[in-house]
Amino acid sequence: MDAIDLNIIELLRGNARLSYAELARQVGLSAPAVHERVGKLESSGVIRAYRAEIEPESIGLGVTALIEIIEESAADTDDVLESFRAIPEIESCYFMAGVESFLLKARVGTIGELEALIVRLNRTPGVASTRTGIALSTKWENRPQPVGTPPA
Amino acid sequence: MDAIDLNIIELLRGNARLSYAELARQVGLSAPAVHERVGKLESSGVIRAYRAEIEPESIGLGVTALIEIIEESAADTDDVLESFRAIPEIESCYFMAGVESFLLKARVGTIGELEALIVRLNRTPGVASTRTGIALSTKWENRPQPVGTPPA
DNA sequence: ATGTTCAGATCGATCGCGTCCACGGACTGT
DNA sequence: ACAGTCCGTGGACGCGATCGATCTGAACAT
Numbered sequence: 001m002d003a004i005d006l007n008i009i010e011l012l013r014g015n016a017r018l019s020y021a022e023l024a025r026q027v028g029l030s031a032p033a034v035h036e037r038v039g040k041l042e043s044s045g046v047i048r049a050y051r052a053e054i055e056p057e058s059i060g061l062g063v064t065a066l067i068e069i070i071e072e073s074a075a076d077t078d079d080v081l082e083s084f085r086a087i088p089e090i091e092s093c094y095f096m097a098g099v100e101s102f103l104l105k106a107r108v109g110t111i112g113e114l115e116a117l118i119v120r121l122n123r124t125p126g127v128a129s130t131r132t133g134i135a136l137s138t139k140w141e142n143r144p145q146p147v148g149t150p151p152a
Numbered sequence: 153m154d155a156i157d158l159n160i161i162e163l164l165r166g167n168a169r170l171s172y173a174e175l176a177r178q179v180g181l182s183a184p185a186v187h188e189r190v191g192k193l194e195s196s197g198v199i200r201a202y203r204a205e206i207e208p209e210s211i212g213l214g215v216t217a218l219i220e221i222i223e224e225s226a227a228d229t230d231d232v233l234e235s236f237r238a239i240p241e242i243e244s245c246y247f248m249a250g251v252e253s254f255l256l257k258a259r260v261g262t263i264g265e266l267e268a269l270i271v272r273l274n275r276t277p278g279v280a281s282t283r284t285g286i287a288l289s290t291k292w293e294n295r296p297q298p299v300g301t302p303p304a
Numbered sequence: 305a306t307g308t309t310c311a312g313a314t315c316g317a318t319c320g321c322g323t324c325c326a327c328g329g330a331c332t333g334t
Numbered sequence: 335a336c337a338g339t340c341c342g343t344g345g346a347c348g349c350g351a352t353c354g355a356t357c358t359g360a361a362c363a364t
Contacts, residue, residue: 001210009211012204016168021350033313035352046210051296052164053200058153059161059299064246066255081291088297094216094287103218103285107297133255135246139233142294144203145240145259147211173321185342187323 001046004029005037006147009046012038013144016050053142061107063114064135067121068100075126077101083124089117100131153198156181157189158299161198164190165296168202205294213259215266216287219273220252227278229253235276241269252283 007027011018020038024031041047056062071080077095084090084104092105104121108114114134121130159179163170172190176183193199208214223232229247236242236256244257256273260266266286273282 006211009204009206013206014201014203016202016204019350020352030314031350032315032352036312046207048205048207049166050168050202050204051166051294052161052168052202054161054165055198055200058198059158061297066246066248085292091295091297092293093291094218094293095289095291096218097286097288100285103287133252134249135255136249137247139245139247140237141244141246142203143243145213145243171321172323182343183321184323184325184344188341 005041005046008034008037009041010144010147012047012050056107056138060109063108063111064138065106065108065114065117066133066135067104067106067118068096068131069102069104069121070099070128070130071101072126072128075128077126080124080126083126087117087120089113157193157198160186160189161193162296162299164199164202208259208290212261215260215263216290217258217260217266217269218285218287219256219258219270220248220283221254221256221273221279222251222281222283223253224278224280227280229278232276232278235278239269239272241265 004027008023011023011026020031020035023034023038027034029037038047056064069080071077080102081093084093084102087106089106089108090104091107094103095101096103106114106117108117114132118130118132121127156179160175163175163178172183172187175186175190179186181189190199208216221232223229232254233245236245236254239258241258241260242256243259246255247253248255258266258269260269266284270282270284273279
């Protein structure tokens with residue numbers, strides 16, 4: 001993992017569909033060389049996936065909500081997690097420090113669907129209570145930050 | 153925007169580096185046809201970008217925080233937004249309903265850097281106070297949900 | 305210093321893909 | 335029925351992906 005790898009990563013975060021030839025030109029190596037580097041980054045787990053970023057409204061997901069979950073004191077966190085994982089509307093799931101164990105980012109089509117989701121979450125075994133905030137608009141999301149090797 | 157477009161979108165959300173030929177096979181069209189459809193989806197803004205998803209720890213961004221912002225009553229929201237936009241650590245920014253105007257997702261390398269970020273946010277003109285939650289772990293993030301056209 | 309070894313890059317060649325173009329069929333409105 | 339339009343197909347050509355072989359340079363041991 002050297003400066004060239006970081007360079008490749010930065011380029012692919014900006015545009016995952018760049019060809020190997022184009023990557024090669026930009027980092028100053030040959031195409032097979034970057035091909036091999038990218039392969040290693042993928043198999044070592046540094047590159048997790050390549051995803052198209054879609055405007056959510058256009059696929060009927062106009063409502064974004066952030067939901068904090070407070071667990072019951074006797075809850076099994078792993079079981080709760082598995083329940084959440086089975087709910088497709090939950091796009092992100094963070095395990096948090098603090099009273100609220102989880103923070104979920106969910107996307108649904110309508111406020112009605114959000115209501116159904118919240119009911120479902122509150123009924124989930126191990127969940128004591130929820131607190132939901134609705135995003136009126138998403139200013140930006142998953143903006144890649146420049147990769148400068150951080151201070152030692 | 154028909155079923156084939158949704159199919160293409162779903163495939164590209166799963167793997168943005170699929171070739172047009174492969175996409176064509178999976179949706180049952182010729183390669184030029186999907187090429188044209190993808191081009192239209194891009195220029196109409198449905199497809200915003202293609203991004204490689206990177207394991208944050210491997211590029212020195214091991215600390216994830218979610219920060220709620222309460223604005224001063226006299227604050228100019230647009231100015232506050234521009235200040236936030238200039239801070240690279242802020243990966244996502246939602247404008248929320250409720251007392252807290254914004255919810256930010258930020259990623260930094262160390263707790264020390266997080267402290268510096270919070271100080272910077274609190275000093276930002278228009279910001280009355282902040283409330284920060286630290287993600288102990290990210291269970292998953294930006295999981296694409298299946299695109300079934302939702303009920304009318 | 306010299307030789308050995310190994311990692312990683314380049315070079316060259318082959319195969320498949322991206323991309324442009326002209327043609328053709330279906331649907332719309334008149 | 336006819337003309338216009340949209341959208342897809344098929345062919346062709348040049349470039350890119352990808353494999354194997356060779357080469358270079360660094361690290362280490364003698």
